[in-house]
Amino acid sequence: MLKSNSSDLTLIKRLLMEARPFWLHIIGIFMLGLVATPLALLTPLPIKIVVDNVVGTEPLPNLLTRLLPEAGAKSTIPLLTVAVSMLVITTLLTQLQELGVSLLKTYTGEKLVLDFRGKLFRHVQRLSLAYSDMRGTSDSSYRVQYDAPSIQYIAIDGIIPFLTSAVTIISMVYVTARIDWQLALVALTIAPILFILTQIYRRKLRTRSREVKKIESLALSVIQEVLTSIRVVKAFGQEDREQERFIQKSNEGFQARLHLTWVEEVFGLLLGLITALGSACVLLVGVNHVQQGIITLGSLLLVIGYLSQLYSPLNTMSRKAASLQSHLAGAERAFALLDEVPDVQERPNALPLKRAKGTFAFRNVSFAYQPEHPVLKCINFEIPSGTRLGIAGVTGAGKTTLVNLLTRFYDPTEGEILLDNIALKDYRLSDLRNQFAIVLQEPVLFSTTIAENIAYACPGATKEQIIQAAKAAGAHGFIQRLLQGYDTQVGERGMRLSGGERQRIALARAFLKQAPLLILDEPTSSVDVGTENAILEAMDRLMKGRTTFMIAHRESAFSICNMRLEIHHSTIGNIQGNIPLNDGIRQNVL
Numbered sequence: 122m123l124k125s126n127s128s129d130l131t132l133i134k135r136l137l138m139e140a141r142p143f144w145l146h147i148i149g150i151f152m153l154g155l156v157a158t159p160l161a162l163l164t165p166l167p168i169k170i171v172v173d174n175v176v177g178t179e180p181l182p183n184l185l186t187r188l189l190p191e192a193g194a195k196s197t198i199p200l201l202t203v204a205v206s207m208l209v210i211t212t213l214l215t216q217l218q219e220l221g222v223s224l225l226k227t228y229t230g231e232k233l234v235l236d237f238r239g240k241l242f243r244h245v246q247r248l249s250l251a252y253s254d255m256r257g258t259s260d261s262s263y264r265v266q267y268d269a270p271s272i273q274y275i276a277i278d279g280i281i282p283f284l285t286s287a288v289t290i291i292s293m294v295y296v297t298a299r300i301d302w303q304l305a306l307v308a309l310t311i312a313p314i315l316f317i318l319t320q321i322y323r324r325k326l327r328t329r330s331r332e333v334k335k336i337e338s339l340a341l342s343v344i345q346e347v348l349t350s351i352r353v354v355k356a357f358g359q360e361d362r363e364q365e366r367f368i369q370k371s372n373e374g375f376q377a378r379l380h381l382t383w384v385e386e387v388f389g390l391l392l393g394l395i396t397a398l399g400s401a402c403v404l405l406v407g408v409n410h411v412q413q414g415i416i417t418l419g420s421l422l423l424v425i426g427y428l429s430q431l432y433s434p435l436n437t438m439s440r441k442a443a444s445l446q447s448h449l450a451g452a453e454r455a456f457a458l459l460d461e462v463p464d465v466q467e468r469p470n471a472l473p474l475k476r477a478k479g480t481f482a483f484r485n486v487s488f489a490y491q492p493e494h495p496v497l498k499c500i501n502f503e504i505p506s507g508t509r510l511g512i513a514g515v516t517g518a519g520k521t522t523l524v525n526l527l528t529r530f531y532d533p534t535e536g537e538i539l540l541d542n543i544a545l546k547d548y549r550l551s552d553l554r555n556q557f558a559i560v561l562q563e564p565v566l567f568s569t570t571i572a573e574n575i576a577y578a579c580p581g582a583t584k585e586q587i588i589q590a591a592k593a594a595g596a597h598g599f600i601q602r603l604l605q606g607y608d609t610q611v612g613e614r615g616m617r618l619s620g621g622e623r624q625r626i627a628l629a630r631a632f633l634k635q636a637p638l639l640i641l642d643e644p645t646s647s648v649d650v651g652t653e654n655a656i657l658e659a660m661d662r663l664m665k666g667r668t669t670f671m672i673a674h675r676e677s678a679f680s681i682c683n684m685r686l687e688i689h690h691s692t693i694g695n696i697q698g699n700i701p702l703n704d705g706i707r708q709n710v711l
Contacts, residue, residue: 129323129445132452133275139237140276145213146229147276153222154285158292160218163211165426167204173419193433229271238269241458249464259342264458268334271451276611279445297424301416304424309405311399315392323446329381336377340370341438372509381447400425465529467550474552477637478541479506480567481527485536488522492534496522498691501537506686509669511682518688520672524640527670528554558631562643564623566615571600572607574615575624578634588632594629596622597660621652628659639664641671645678657681 134320140147178384245261253261269394344518346653347354354363407421418423486500496519504510512520525531526538530546536542545553557576564575575590576582587607591597599622604608615623624644641660653675660671661681671682679685686693 129449132449132456133280136272136275136452137280139240139272142236143229143233143276146225146232147281150222150225150277153218153225154281155288156218156657156660157215157285158289160211160215160254161289162292162296163207164215165423167208167211167293168308168355168424169419170200170204170207172422173417177417177419203512225594226277229592231315233276234270234273237272237455240267241265241269244459244461247463248461250525251459251464254490254530258559259345260338263338263341263457264454267337268451268458271448273453274448275445279448281298284328285444291657299421300424301407301410304403304407307402308399309617309680310402311395314395318388318391318395320441322384322663324379325384326388326446327450329377329384331453333377333381333447334450336370336374340367340374343367343370343485345611382540384671414505455692464577465532465550468546471549472543472547474548474556477556477668479508480504480539480541480636481508482539482542482670483536484539486526486533486538487535488519488526488531488533495691496686497526497533500693502686502693504668504669507666508684509664509682510671511685512672512681512688513679513685514688520688521692522644523688524642524670527638527640528559531603557638557640558634558636558642558663559640560627560631560642562623564615564627566611566618567613567625568613568624570605571603572627574611575607575629575633580631585631590629593632594625595655595661596625596629599625621656624656625654625659628656628663632663637667639667639669639671641669641673643672643674645673645675653677 188459242265245265293353294309295309343366354360407424410416411418411421482503483500484499487495488497489495500523511522514520526533529550532546537546540548567577572584572587575587588597591600600606611617644660645656657678662683671678673679
């Protein structure tokens with residue numbers, strides 16, 4: 122697992138490995154970037170020609186002497202025309218080069234981020250529920266949405282300019298040294314100073330960046346909590362209080378971001394001062410060399426032009442090395458999420474499961490979210506295929522935890538659960554979960570149409586199959602009365618429908634799946650008696666031929682069950698029905 126204090130090199134290597142599918146694009150960006158170096162070398166050359174050969178009387182460079190006829194070389198008009206043409210052509214080529222780089226960088230960067238976000242999102246969906254319970258969803262959302270783009274900056278906006286700047290610096294130093302090696306040496310004296318300064322600020326910037334991201338993630342969690350619980354907030358009139366809580370968290374983020382900006386700008390100020398001192402030294406030495414006749418005035422202007430091209434990449438390298446820290450902090454967080462290992466693991470040679478028969482056995486099953494607080498202790502029972510098991514118990518007794526173990530949302534801390542005489546851990550995880558249809562106390566609907574919500578259990582279902590499932594769930598009647606029927610948008614979490622309507626759509630989804638195993642978690646607790654009777658009738662039809670686990674508090678819900686299990690103080694307090702126990706004892710109460 123990647124540690125939070127990973128070195129820059131480790132993070133960059135891993136990010137480049139993530140970018141492997143786009144290496145050709147990145148190389149293309151780099152090669153286009155290199156074109157900027159000869160263009161930068163040509164940019165100040167027209168000024169030298171104008172100063173030395175048009176205005177002044179210095180001899181023409183050898184290249185121009187070969188290109189121009191003897192008569193043209195002695196006239197200022199052809200020379201001025203060449204200088205002006207060179208300036209226009211160089212500018213045009215520079216703009217075209219920048220356009221090509223910009224388009225390729227945008228395409229490659231966006232694709233990189235899209236793929237990396239997709240990988241993170243896929244992984245976070247496969248993490249155990251324990252991770253979401255502990256960290257919350259907002260932290261994962263922040264990492265997927267805001268930390269993932271670090272790969273774009275580091276791989277494209279960070280490393281490539283760094284490398285092209287290095288090539289530019291080498292080229293500029295070489296050309297400047299050919300003109301006046303002493304000026305080149307003076308210009309380079311600031312390089313070690315910039316390197317030391319960058320190293321000093323690198324750690325400060327990484328630490329501040331981590332703090333900013335952590336605080337901003339907390340502010341995002343406030344938004345998510347409030348918007349997902351907006352009815353409760355409004356019911357208790359806590360809008361102002363929640364706003365104050367959000368402003369407080371956001372203000373902490375503001376202060377942290379301001380401090381980070383201060384550190385970045387102080388670093389930039391020091392860079393500017395150092396490069397200004399370097400330019401001043403070159404200018405002093407250069408003027409002295411012109412006065413001594415070592416170089417011409419045009420050559421000095423050319424060196425000054427190259428000096429800006431030299432210091433600009435030096436500044437770029439220093440700033441990139443510093444600003445890279447913010448994005449490396451984001452990369453740390455993204456990879457930390459990617460390195461999270463699900464608590465529920467699939468075994469290497471897991472068995473396939475096409476369709477379960479539905480016999481279950483709990484053998485000394487215990488479970489605890491925290492070691493000191495057991496939720497289930499030594500649960501032992503068996504049920505045959507087709508059993509309709511009602512699970513009763515006070516709130517917090519462990520009923521929902523017990524059914525969560527069936528789908529391997531969690532694994533027992535002790536003991537094992539068998540399905541058709543094979544431990545759940547021995548099955549492929551996707552195959553196991555595909556055996557279940559689940560209807561919860563608060564139905565989960567997505568912000569789309571009724572038809573798409575029903576078909577969520579079976580995306581390839583036809584309209585006829587969806588309608589048949591709705592009829593079986595007793596939902597077809599109220600759906601037909603809606604203006605848009607099955608194409609009606611249900612709103613966020615289905616809030617445009619009543620509780621009973623949402624529950625029947627959830628039942629229709631379960632009918633459509635045709636799974637052999639069924640989990641019903643208090644499906645009638647939030648509806649009235651009339652609606653409860655209709656839902657019970659639908660559930661009775663749904664249970665036929667299926668092994669069912671139904672959690673309920675109302676006695677009426679158990680009327681469609683043939684067995685009943687009561688959980689009391691984390692253990693089985695009472696069993697009613699024909700349920701064989703592991704010790705061979707059978708209780709026949711019903």
